Amino acid sequence: MSLGWGIIGTGGFAGNATAPAINALGSEGSLVAVVSRDRGRAEAFAKQHGARRAYTGYAELLRDPEVNIVYISTPNAQHAEQAIAAARAGRHVLCEKPLALTVADARRVVEAFEAAGLKLGTHFQTRHHTAFVEVKRLLDRRAIGDVTLVQVEAGAGAGPLRSWRADPALAGLGSINNIAVHPYDLLRYLLGSEVREVMAMTDAGRSAELERMVLALLRFQNGTMAYVNANQKIAHYQPDIDLYGTEGRIVGIDCTRPFRDGELRVVTQAGEQITKHSSRDAVVRSVAAFNDAVRHDREPNPSGLDGLRNAQLTEAVIRSAREGRLVEVAY
Ligand SMILES: NC(=O)c1ccc[n+]([C@@H]2O[C@H](COP(=O)([O-])OP(=O)(O)OC[C@H]3O[C@@H](n4cnc5c(N)ncnc54)[C@H](OP(=O)(O)O)[C@@H]3O)[C@@H](O)[C@H]2O)c1
Structure with a gap:
């Protein structure tokens, strides 16, 4: 059909x-x-x-x-x-x-x-990027053991918020809704765990202005900790991810943003394996x-539930940034 x-x-x-x-x-x-x-x-x-x-x-x-x-x-x-x-x-x-x-x-x-x-x-769609299909497969078969720490950078170049993205009534949030929602979803998916608590800062400080940079520390329910930097403020950004496990490390270079050609480096006791990946077909997939x-x-x-979980997480992120404190995510 x-x-x-x-x-x-x-x-x-x-x-x-x-x-x-x-x-x-x-x-x-x-x-x-x-x-x-x-x-x-x-x-x-x-x-x-x-x-x-x-x-x-x-x-x-x-x-x-x-x-x-x-x-x-x-x-x-x-x-x-x-x-x-x-x-x-x-x-x-x-x-x-x-x-x-x-x-x-x-x-x-x-x-x-x-x-x-x-x-x-x-x-x-980042879940469908072949690099992350491979990372998910590796994590599910515990190729790097327990994941202790993840670091992610996701940037969209330096520039002002334009059109409806500059209007809080239409955009809601700045770089959180524009960019950070993707790595937040990706980490929940890859780790198979929800975020328990968040400590975040944005370049807007405690104000309600739309942010162009958000730095978040996340502690997942399974104990993994993560640092996510999502920004529209860094000209020479590097859209990479590093996953550190008890038995290895996965580094994704040029992987966390759409329309990029990058690679995965998987380091285990067996040595290092490098594979090329492109995010160009993630939306097709x-x-x-x-x-x-x-x-x-x-x-x-x-799913839609993933959209709801993401909204719960971003609400905790912006509350943490605006109130200047650690926030537990409410589910
Ligand atoms: N998944 C991803 O990686 C990704 C990437 C980029 C964007 N997005 C999402 O896709 C959505 C659209 O983003 P975009 O970058 O495509 O934005 P865009 O180029 O500005 O397109 C949005 C469209 O919405 C319509 N629209 C209806 N009411 C509007 C209003 N009051 N002001 C402005 N436009 C209005 C406009 O079409 P008409 O003028 O023809 O009605 C406009 O072309 C957003 O929710 C964004 O978060 C997702």
């Missing part, structure tokens, strides 16, 4: 990454319709990516009988209401990160999909995984 996709939000990431990934589904899925607030943009995007219909409101898209899956790629503040509307209209949803701006809204979204018996995914989850009635990876 071929599934029909609809896109709400014809912006940069939808155009550069997700629409091409939907078109790469071949016989298993296709792009049916897109929504922009502007008719000309909707039609231009539809033409460029081969969508059959162009709409100017998402209610129209949700009535299109050929749309089975809705991909939401609008400013963060719109995700929750659009996802809930899609659930009420009987559509599965792959929602861009963050799933919602608050824990309460993320929970409402998850509950709407549970009640409707529909699939909900949160778009943390994550879109295919969500399409498969719908086709075969499986829980999506990552």
Whole structure:
């Protein structure tokens, strides 16, 4: 069965990454319709990516009988209401990160999909980067023993927050929602553990201004500790990850951000093994995984619950930074 996709939000990431990934589904899925607030943009995007219909409101898209899956790629503040509307209209949803701006809204979204018996995914595509498929496989077979410490840097270059990302009402948070949510999700996934407590600082200090750099110390329930640096403030950033285990070490170079070519260095008692990896096809793989989850009635990876867990964690991170104290994550 071929599934029909609809896109709400014809912006940069939808155009550069997700629409091409939907078109790469071949016989298993296709792009049916897109929504922009502007008719000309909707039609231009539809033409460029081969969508059959162009709409100017998402209610129209949700009535299109050929749309089975809705991909939401609008400013963060719109995700929750659009996802809930899609659930009420009987559509599965792959929602861009963050799933919602608050824990309460993320929970409402998850509950709407549970009640409707529909699939909900949160778009943390880094899980599908082949480097992290390999890291997960290595950790699950305890190739480096117990993971004691993880260090992650995820940067997006130095520059001001632009467009809706500069508006707290639409963005919610700055580099936390833009960038940090990816490594936070990745670490939960790789370690198979939730974060127990957080100590964080941002470049906005204790103020409510949108941050462009967030440094977080995380203690996981399984005892692993992590340091995550997510920023839009460092010109010559290095998107690397280091995982230190009791019996080895994994270093991922140029791995933690989209559209990068990098490598994994795995050091165990057997010596060092280096493999090349690219994050360029992570979105292709994550879109295919969500399409498969719908086709075969499986829980999506990552799921809506992963979006809720991420919201709970980011709420603890920003509270820690603004209150200047260690915060336990509330689940
Ligand atoms: N998974 C990832 O790695 C990744 C990477 C980048 C972005 N994202 C997420 O994807 C979503 C979109 O990000 P983007 O970078 O693609 O942003 P973008 O280029 O600005 O696109 C957002 C689109 O939303 C629509 N929109 C509706 N209401 C809007 C408003 N009030 N202001 C501005 N745009 C509005 C616009 O389309 P129309 O003007 O056509 O209506 C706009 O093109 C965000 O939630 C972001 O967090 C995820």
